[in-house]
Amino acid sequence: MHAKRLHSFENKKLGPYDQAFNVKTKGDEFRLEFSTIKGFKDILPQEVGSWQRFESKARRLFDAFGFFEIKTPLLERTELFSRGIGQDTDIVSKEMYSLTDSKGREMTLRPEATASVVRAYIQHRLYKKSPIQKLFSIGPMFRHERPQKGRFRQFHQINAELFGDAGPKSDADIIIMAVHLFESMGFSDLSLNLNSLGCDMCRPRFRQELKDFLLGKTGALCTDCVRRAETNPLRVFDCKVEGCNEVVDKAPSILEFLCDECRDHFEALKSYLDASNIPFVMNHQLVRGLDYYNRTTFEIQTDRLGAQNAVAGGGRYDGLVKLLGGPDHPAIGFAVGVERVIALLGEEETLESRKPDLFIAALGEAAGKESFVWVSDLRKSGLWVEMDYGSKGLKAQMKKAGSLGTKKVLIVGDDELASGMGVLRDMETKVQEEVSLENIVNKLKEALHINER
Numbered sequence: 001m002h003a004k005r006l007h008s009f010e011n012k013k014l015g016p017y018d019q020a021f022n023v024k025t026k027g028d029e030f031r032l033e034f035s036t037i038k039g040f041k042d043i044l045p046q047e048v049g050s051w052q053r054f055e056s057k058a059r060r061l062f063d064a065f066g067f068f069e070i071k072t073p074l075l076e077r078t079e080l081f082s083r084g085i086g087q088d089t090d091i092v093s094k095e096m097y098s099l100t101d102s103k104g105r106e107m108t109l110r111p112e113a114t115a116s117v118v119r120a121y122i123q124h125r126l127y128k129k130s131p132i133q134k135l136f137s138i139g140p141m142f143r144h145e146r147p148q149k150g151r152f153r154q155f156h157q158i159n160a161e162l163f164g165d166a167g168p169k170s171d172a173d174i175i176i177m178a179v180h181l182f183e184s185m186g187f188s189d190l191s192l193n194l195n196s197l198g199c200d201m202c203r204p205r206f207r208q209e210l211k212d213f214l215l216g217k218t219g220a221l222c223t224d225c226v227r228r229a230e231t232n233p234l235r236v237f238d239c240k241v242e243g244c245n246e247v248v249d250k251a252p253s254i255l256e257f258l259c260d261e262c263r264d265h266f267e268a269l270k271s272y273l274d275a276s277n278i279p280f281v282m283n284h285q286l287v288r289g290l291d292y293y294n295r296t297t298f299e300i301q302t303d304r305l306g307a308q309n310a311v312a313g314g315g316r317y318d319g320l321v322k323l324l325g326g327p328d329h330p331a332i333g334f335a336v337g338v339e340r341v342i343a344l345l346g347e348e349e350t351l352e353s354r355k356p357d358l359f360i361a362a363l364g365e366a367a368g369k370e371s372f373v374w375v376s377d378l379r380k381s382g383l384w385v386e387m388d389y390g391s392k393g394l395k396a397q398m399k400k401a402g403s404l405g406t407k408k409v410l411i412v413g414d415d416e417l418a419s420g421m422g423v424l425r426d427m428e429t430k431v432q433e434e435v436s437l438e439n440i441v442n443k444l445k446e447a448l449h450i451n452e453r
């Protein structure tokens with residue numbers, strides 16, 4: 001196993017991303033000492049709205065399909081992934097963030113969620129609760145890939161897994177759920193790619209045929225693929241090297257090798273998709289980069305993100321639960337790449353920023369103290385209320401209220417407090433009215449149309 005170790009990253013020479021901390025930032029008189037490491041990124045407040053909107057759409061949809069959320073740790077034993085995903089895959093052989101702890105145990109930051117969810121399914125005997133288990137999870141994954149548009153070293157997936165059914169209806173159900181998720185976000189230009197990888201009965205014949213084909217073309221393959229042709233020929237389909245792509249374009253199609261059961265399964269799935277008006281394209285090269293798949297594989301692809309064209313991918317993995325030490329239970333699932341979805345949403349979709357309901361501009365010590373209490377009372381009822389922490393003048397406070405986009409401002413100085421009358425200004429219409437300060441918190445709640453929660 002060639003998984004990279006954490007300490008080897010620490011000692012690496014700085015790359016262009018890492019060097020950012022030596023750059024003097026424009027307009028500021030300090031040097032940036034720390035910045036995110038290569039392939040890792042901050043999700044800033046102005047982007048978080050889109051993330052939340054997508055997540056809440058997914059949660060609502062998954063509820064309707066009867067899925068329950070599961071949260072698993074970010075760190076797992078390395079063997080879970082090497083055995084589950086496969087030694088020959090790029091993920092296991094090149095991309096895992098692995099470390100050895102002080103007791104010599106090999107651990108890895110999860111590169112995907114499926115193996116972890118399967119581990120939890122076995123460990124907690126979730127199958128005892130119900131013969132069909134539908135689980136989803138949301139969170140970060142880690143792969144040491146070359147960062148580029150749509151490809152990060154820490155990225156986020158929304159992941160769904162269905163355990164306990166081997167029939168084509170659950171394939172269709174899972175795929176339809178993935179398609180609905182993208183439709184609910186308003187995407188209409190994505191394409192659903194479909195393939196079948198057969199089973200242990202029919203795949204060996206295809207593997208042999210593919211191996212013979214590839215071994216006749218070793219001169220045109222990269223060194224990795226020459227090795228893969230021998231050890232795991234299906235992995236040659238994952239290779240990004242142009243010469244290898246040209247070779248696999250002429251490779252035999254796995255669909256020609258399916259046994260009767262796999263063909264019937266696949267035909268039934270296609271008929272369910274047809275009946276549900278879900279268009280798809282057949283893609284016999286869609287082997288997916290993980291070894292656990294059998295029968296159905298699928299990807300939802302876009303042509304708007306360059307080389308990283310998959311916004312979601314998944315498939316059936318009937319042997320994985322058993323391979324990881326559990327019962328012989330079938331399963332199917334998929335994962336969506338959240339960063340790619342957010343990139344597709346583009347600039348125009350960023351949510352309109354929230355604005356405070358009220359700003360209290362207080363002048364003088366007594367008014368400052370009294371309005372401090374009003375602010376917390378109003379916030380308790382769910383209103384977004386802002387104030388000035390210092391003792392700025394009215395002009396500065398009004399400027400601050402304006403820059404926040406506040407809807408209304410209550411102006412109250414020590415004199416107003418003594419006379420019991422303040423001023424309420426509507427920042428849009430610029431109309432000001434005198435308001436009695438008696439029972440002002442309740443009056444404001446009413447005026448701002450929010451009742452105590």
Ligand code: HAM
Pocket residue numbers: 111112113114143145150151152153154155156157159160161289290310311312313314315317332333334335336337338339340
């Ligand atoms: P995957 O194809 O490796 O499948 O990843 C699923 C999705 O995660 C991809 O389609 C892509 O949108 C996103 N993704 C993957 N790598 C990156 C990256 N480096 N940067 C940004 N986004 C990325 C799996 O992980 C399987 N566990 C899916 C599955 C669930 N199969 C069955 N159940």
